Every structure is written in structure tokens, then in C-alpha cells.
Amino acid sequence: MILREPPPCASMFAPEHHAPRSGERPLDPETERLAALLAQAPLFNGLAHDEIVHFTRGVREQKVEKGVVLFHRGDPCHGFHLVLAGQIKLAFTSADGHEKVIEIIRAGQTFGEAVMFMDKPYVVMAQALTDSTLLHISKHVMFDEMGRDPMFCRKIIAGLAQRLHHLIADVETYSLRSGRERIIGYLLREDELDGEGHASGAVSLRLPTSKGTIASRLNLTQEHFSRILHELIDAGLIEVEGRTIHIPDIGRLRKSLN
Amino acid sequence: MILREPPPCASMFAPEHHAPRSGERPLDPETERLAALLAQAPLFNGLAHDEIVHFTRGVREQKVEKGVVLFHRGDPCHGFHLVLAGQIKLAFTSADGHEKVIEIIRAGQTFGEAVMFMDKPYVVMAQALTDSTLLHISKHVMFDEMGRDPMFCRKIIAGLAQRLHHLIADVETYSLRSGRERIIGYLLREDELDGEGHASGAVSLRLPTSKGTIASRLNLTQEHFSRILHELIDAGLIEVEGRTIHIPDIGRLRKSLN
DNA sequence: GCAAACTCTTGTCATAGGTCAAGAAAAACA
């Protein structure tokens, strides 16, 4: 199922005229709501309420159903996205129809900043893995604020640097680790994210999406992913129950990496 | 041959005291020399001469012999590097001694910015592939200038975004293309860099470094690289003469990708 | 200009991981 996002209707856009940046309190409850949502993103952490309100002029909320493609490779980029609820996958497709998922974006995360800062079209496609709600923040207000607040620039730089860091870690993983190691590493990271990062003991975790998608994220075929999972089951390292993985002893799983 | 860079002797550092930022002309010819070198880097393009001079306080020149390791994974990062002459390889090493080259940095290019912006240790190692000359620009003066000039921030953001872009392209290449395709793609890109990007016809190009290193950059073993090269020779697509590759018809090589 | 040290090739063999195809199991739906 590959659906194309309907063209955004004009009413989805907040007006983009340049209001004077005075200290007057905005009374619009919709503006307040958007500001509150934005405030959650790390990027806007530490910004004054007034500053955040300023962004709302360039923000639109977007609800998409599972399967909807937000953008394709080659589409022009006018801003970036913040996921409020649901999951989005970023992937590229080769000429012969093969797909490689580069990232699974979850609630609270953002994507598309890098492309936005380059005036180039998207190089990947983005598709909703579940019904999702997102905010789209326009390039315009970002550049606006960047010119005004060097501290905001610093935050953006920090964000981009971190993203680069993760990507380099991915390259390392893809080139230096076996499929088995990648899967174990993935499970351990997953525990750190939604648990508190257990040092040892029993843990249960739920895969965020289908095994096929996760397999692709890890540069594996679905089949190979399945087989490795069953290898781990046979070794007594994990138990699988649908999308839930039980790890009887996470310390042992971690040790099995060496 | 793995040599460790000798600890930088104090005299290599320009004094780091905070001089008043007045418009007075600096008379020091060494400062002028460094400023002229810095001005070549895209990052400093468009900055006024006075601004660039300001950076020289945090710059040190470094000459390293082939084989010298500039830093290892885990070393703390105090700034970034600009290569004036020679080549540097960025790579990581797995526990079992395998090495993966992520980038071959050439004259005019910079590296290490991302880590610098994160207050984290290096995740890769850097080693001189040839005798090289570089400038090290300290974190300090960068942050200084960033606070002062939002336009400079924009440049940094643009640079990081582009680096991210390249890295994503690499991930795509590694996961979606075969060894043969990666090599052909590499040759074509190499032509675009040092030639004028020929649409068709005969081209000769010289590999920037040893085949083993390039193989690793392309996620291949030296042996496999060699075999693919000979496949291409057998297909009449290239001729190899040491480090020089002759491409009788680059259009045909490009077409052989599909 | 010779010896030592790299680098590159080539052969043989091993294997991680991919492909294709058919069921089984789950989810979604109606």
C-alpha cells in the first residue's frame, strides 16, 4: 500500500505574514497549543515562550494514516518535521525496487533538518508506519530565528553534529559487525531507550514496528533476520512472542557479543 | 608502520590570550601567512580579513610524516583540521583488528568538526597516508566567532548538513550497490573531481592512494577490489597501469552501471 | 643498484547472507 499525501490544503497553513515581534500576549488558543507542542522538542528547549510563539506562524499540524508517503526522493524541501505521535520510516529505494530503511523515527524525534539547510531536494522518502501526527516547521521561520539568536544556531549545530555521529556509528555497524551482532546491538539499544538501561536481569521489549522493517534498518533481509532471531532463541538468549522479545538475562546477551 | 604523533610542543601554539578586537593592522608576517592559508578554506570564505586574522590566534600548523596517527578513537577533541597538503585517512578498527576507512581527506578539505561540536572524544582515528601539512583550528576561536557572527554559524550549519548528506549517500551506496557498482561509481566521481567531469570520451585518472585503502573505503577487501578491476579490464571498460586508470570511453563505463 | 619492505595479484576454498517459493501465523476487517 503506497499512498501519496494529499496536497496540503491552504487552511492547514498558519498565516505567514510578518507580525511585529512585540511582547503582547497572543490570545489565540490554537497558537498556544502549537507552542506547547513545539516546546517539547529538544531543539526549542531553553527558548523563551515568546520566541516559541514566533515559530507557530510557520508551523502546520499534519495527521497522516499508515502508509502515507510524506515525501519522495527528489521532492523539494520546505522545512522539517517533528513527530508528535506514531512512527515514520526514512528509506531509499534502488532502481530495481529494493528498499533500505535508514531510520525509524518515533514520537519526539525530528527529521529532514539536514536537507532543509541545503536547498536540495530530499534524498530519501518518508512514509508513515502507523497513523501519525506531526508538525511541519517551515524553513522560513527557522532561518528567521537563526539570524536573530546565535544560541539557537548553536542548538542546531549540536543537533546536526549528533546526527552525523549516529550516522557514522551506523556505517561502522554495517561494515564491521555481522548480522547477529547488529541484531543483538539493536536489542540492547532498544532496552536502553524504553527501559532504564538494565545492567542485567530479565527484560521484555516490544519491537516498534514490523520485523521486516527492522531487518531492513539493520541491512538484513526479513528471512535472514528471522533465522538469526531463532538462532538466539536456540541459544536461550531470547524468547520471541510476536513483536515482544523477552530477554531472560540481558547481561548474558551483552556478553554474547564478544 | 604505526607511529604516534609526538605531543605538540608549546611553541607550536600561537598565544591564546584575548587581544582587543580593534581595527589595527597586525604586522606579524606569520599571522598574515596563516590568515592567507585559512582564507582558502570554504568555511572562511566571505569573512573579512580582520575576522580571519582573529582565528590565527587559535591555529597551529602541523607537519606530519606518512604513517603518523593524528588521533585515535577515544582521544579528546580540541578543534578541527584543515589539510593544506597531503592526504589523511579516517578509519575505525574493530576489536579483531579489521579496519574500515570511512574517508580519504585531501588537500583543501577539513575534518573533525562534528566531534568538536559535541564535546565527545573522537570515534575514528586519523592517519597520514602521505607526508602532510595541516592546520589545527581550536574549538575555542570557533565558538568565539560563532557567538559573534550568525552568518558564520550558517556556514557551519551548511557544512555539517552537506557532510550528513554525503554520509547518507555512502550508506545508500554500501547497502544498495554491489562491489562492482561501487567501484565504477568511485571512478566516475573521481573523474568529476579532478577532471572537468567528462560526459564521454577517454579519460585517465590517478588513484589518490593505495588500492588497499581505496578498497576499504568502498567496503571491499583488497583482493576483491583487484578482481573486480580485472573484470572491468576484461570487459574493455578500463586499463590499469599501476595507480593510473585509463578509461577509453567514460560514457560506456557510466552506461555499464545499468 | 641491491635488498628489504610494501603492494598487488591470483588461486583455492569457505561462508554470510540473499533469493525464491510455499506455508503458517497473526492481524485486520467486515
Add this chain to the structure above:
DNA sequence: TGTTTTTCTTGACCTATGACAAGAGTTTGC
């Protein structure tokens, strides 16, 4: 609740790429 659709497993087989080893070329250094 049963039916359809999607996702997951499993089997048999294949292939791109890696590992090891030995030799042939090339540089480098004295």
C-alpha cells in the same frame, strides 16, 4: 466470527564477498 490480507517462518539453493596463502611486482632506502 470467519475471511482476507499482511507478516513471519522455513526449506532448498545460490552467489557475492571474505579468508588465507603464495607469489609477483613496485617502491624505498641504503
